[in-house]
Amino acid sequence: MHETGVHERALAAIPGHDAAQAPAHERAKLRLQDVGKRFETAGRAASVAVQDFTLDVAQGEFLVIVGPSGCGKTTVLNMLAGLERPTAGRVTLDGVEIAGPGPARGVMFQDYALFPWQTVRGNIGFGLRHGPAGSALSAKERAARVQSCIDLVGLNGSEDKYPHELSGGMRQRAALARLVANEPEVLLMDEPLAALDAQTRLILQDELLRIWGQDRPAASRRTVVFITHAIDEAVFLADRVAVMTTHPGRLKALIDIPLARPRNDATRASPEFQALTQHIWSLIRDEAYRATVT
Amino acid sequence: MSAKGGAVGVHARALGLGFLLPASILVVWQALGMASGNPRTPVPTHVVSSAIDLVASAELPLAILQSLMRVFAGFAVAAAIAVPLGLAMGAFRSVDRNVDPLVESFRPIAAIAILPLAILWLGTGTAAAVMIVAYAAFFPIVVNTVAGAKGVNPTLLRAASTMGLSRLRIVRTVIVPAALPAIGVGLRIGMGVAWTAIVAAELAVGAKAGGGGSGGIGQMMFVFYAYSIELNRIIVCMIAVGLVALALDRLLRLAMRLAMPWSAT
Numbered sequence: 001m002h003e004t005g006v007h008e009r010a011l012a013a014i015p016g017h018d019a020a021q022a023p024a025h026e027r028a029k030l031r032l033q034d035v036g037k038r039f040e041t042a043g044r045a046a047s048v049a050v051q052d053f054t055l056d057v058a059q060g061e062f063l064v065i066v067g068p069s070g071c072g073k074t075t076v077l078n079m080l081a082g083l084e085r086p087t088a089g090r091v092t093l094d095g096v097e098i099a100g101p102g103p104a105r106g107v108m109f110q111d112y113a114l115f116p117w118q119t120v121r122g123n124i125g126f127g128l129r130h131g132p133a134g135s136a137l138s139a140k141e142r143a144a145r146v147q148s149c150i151d152l153v154g155l156n157g158s159e160d161k162y163p164h165e166l167s168g169g170m171r172q173r174a175a176l177a178r179l180v181a182n183e184p185e186v187l188l189m190d191e192p193l194a195a196l197d198a199q200t201r202l203i204l205q206d207e208l209l210r211i212w213g214q215d216r217p218a219a220s221r222r223t224v225v226f227i228t229h230a231i232d233e234a235v236f237l238a239d240r241v242a243v244m245t246t247h248p249g250r251l252k253a254l255i256d257i258p259l260a261r262p263r264n265d266a267t268r269a270s271p272e273f274q275a276l277t278q279h280i281w282s283l284i285r286d287e288a289y290r291a292t293v294t
Numbered sequence: 295m296s297a298k299g300g301a302v303g304v305h306a307r308a309l310g311l312g313f314l315l316p317a318s319i320l321v322v323w324q325a326l327g328m329a330s331g332n333p334r335t336p337v338p339t340h341v342v343s344s345a346i347d348l349v350a351s352a353e354l355p356l357a358i359l360q361s362l363m364r365v366f367a368g369f370a371v372a373a374a375i376a377v378p379l380g381l382a383m384g385a386f387r388s389v390d391r392n393v394d395p396l397v398e399s400f401r402p403i404a405a406i407a408i409l410p411l412a413i414l415w416l417g418t419g420t421a422a423a424v425m426i427v428a429y430a431a432f433f434p435i436v437v438n439t440v441a442g443a444k445g446v447n448p449t450l451l452r453a454a455s456t457m458g459l460s461r462l463r464i465v466r467t468v469i470v471p472a473a474l475p476a477i478g479v480g481l482r483i484g485m486g487v488a489w490t491a492i493v494a495a496e497l498a499v500g501a502k503a504g505g506g507g508s509g510g511i512g513q514m515m516f517v518f519y520a521y522s523i524e525l526n527r528i529i530v531c532m533i534a535v536g537l538v539a540l541a542l543d544r545l546l547r548l549a550m551r552l553a554m555p556w557s558a559t
Contacts, residue, residue, distance in 0.1 A: 081452075081456055082456075083452055083456070084453070101452070101455040101456040101458070102456075102458055103456075103457055103458030105456065106456060106457070107453065107456040108451070109449050109453060111449060113447075113450055113452070113453040113536075115450060115453075115468065115471070116472075116556050116557075117472070117474070117554065117556045118556075119472040126454075126457065126467070127457035127458070127459075129457040130454075130457070130459050130463055130467045131454075131457040131459050132458045132461075133457065133458065155512070162555070162556040163556075164556065182457055256349045263325075
């Protein structure tokens with residue numbers, strides 16, 4: 001793989017990396033093979049959003065994609081969600097080609113995408129009530145699941161509020177609860193924390209890892225693909241960080257983040273954390289700089 | 295003057311200024327009417343006494359009630375067709391492509407222009423008036439419903455589809471509630487248009503449909519115009535039409551607010 005060099009350097013920089021872990025491709029949950037996506041616009045040259053993108057995401061892995069804006073991160077996520085179809089290559093879940101959206105792959109959107117006419121409780125239970133996720137459950141079981149998700153994200157007392165009555169952080173908690181209520185096998189998150197202020201963001205990063213199950217054994221965790229433009233957020237959350245470059249969107253490097261779990265504020269303060277953040281920044285600095293002057 | 299008294303004074307002055315223009319118009323109208331020398335010229339004082347007569351004799355309330363029944367019937371017919379049709383047009387492109395040219399080519403045809411057809415088909419009674427009202431109210435409701443159904447935030451549709459909902463289920467659970475505010479606007483405009491149309495319809499249809507309150511407010515105005523020539527009473531009717539329209543709109547707005555507790559407005 002073309003990113004192996006960076007991969008190894010990042011590993012070498014961090015002592016204590018668990019070398020016994022099996023290679024990701026052996027337990028690949030999601031697989032992108034030579035994936036490309038061109039957008040055809042009538043009367044204009046087609047734009048290439050993503051090119052030659054190959055990546056395996058292991059079962060239970062927390063994979064974060066970072067890159068400057070316009071690098072095609074969201075397009076990759078949308079193809080995993082089945083909201084967009086690749087124009088080249090294959091995208092598979094458990095070896096089966098992804099042909100459209102489905103409840104096995106839950107998506108959390110940047111602007112929350114809460115239904116304004118539903119209360120917090122109604123939003124969290126939406127997929128259970130109207131989608132296949134709750135079809136095997138009785139009304140009582142559904143209500144219990146919704147309640148446990150409300151408890152999980154700490155929205156007790158706000159269950160009957162409408163989204164417009166919530167703060168940004170609470171909306172994001174509601175969106176997260178709705179995502180996990182459907183119990184998807186894969187969680188796809190498109191810059192879910194980007195609109196939040198800095199403190200709320202740090203708190204929700206911690207919450208996200210708790211809900212993902214960083215205290216539990218790796219086998220019982222869900223697979224996550226998380227998009228962000230914040231490098232420190234990527235390093236804090238990820239098992240691996242996929243760094244993308246623009247024009248066209250390609251995978252530039254795949255970097256292991258061997259920081260011990262559970263992660264917390266001490267992780268953020270550690271020199272390893274700083275070193276990894278710096279390293280990733282060095283990979284995209286030139287492009288990020290160019291993006292600010294063009 | 296105390297501070298409180300001053301505040302009250304400012305209040306009274308603001309209130310006075312607020313009614314300065316309407317009050318001046320009434321005064322000028324009264325003066326001009328009296329100066330004209332023609333006893334039939336309506337003036338505010340005669341309008342008020344006519345209004346008292348018409349309400350006391352129950353003529354006006356009965357006529358309004360009669361017209362309201364027709365408006366509600368026509369409006370209900372319009373809404374029952376326009377809302378589902380508009381939702382289907384907004385949600386499914388194939389329906390839109392087929393129906394939109396029809397709607398748009400009929401839309402410029404005024405309700406009053408189909409009056410001859412309505413009378414031919416349904417006679418000169420309530421049924422014809424209801425049909426004209428329904429025709430008039432149909433277009434604003436359907437156009438706004440289509441706009442509402444097409445204007446749903448696409449992220450909400452994507453969110454629902456990633457939860458595995460079928461397209462039909464998405465229409466019911468996402469497009470319909472998301473389009474409700476636009477449907478509400480369409481219903482409010484439709485109600486206003488329906489009320490306008492009933493006056494016009496009864497002017498023509500009701501003239502032969504019997505006397506008294508059964509003709510509705512439109513026919514009542516026609517009688518005052520064509521037979522008894524009572525301009526003061528026509529003015530009373532005009533004011534009554536305006537007040538009823540205002541009340542209907544306020545009622546619908548209240549209903550919308552109750553139906554959509556999530557909307558911040």
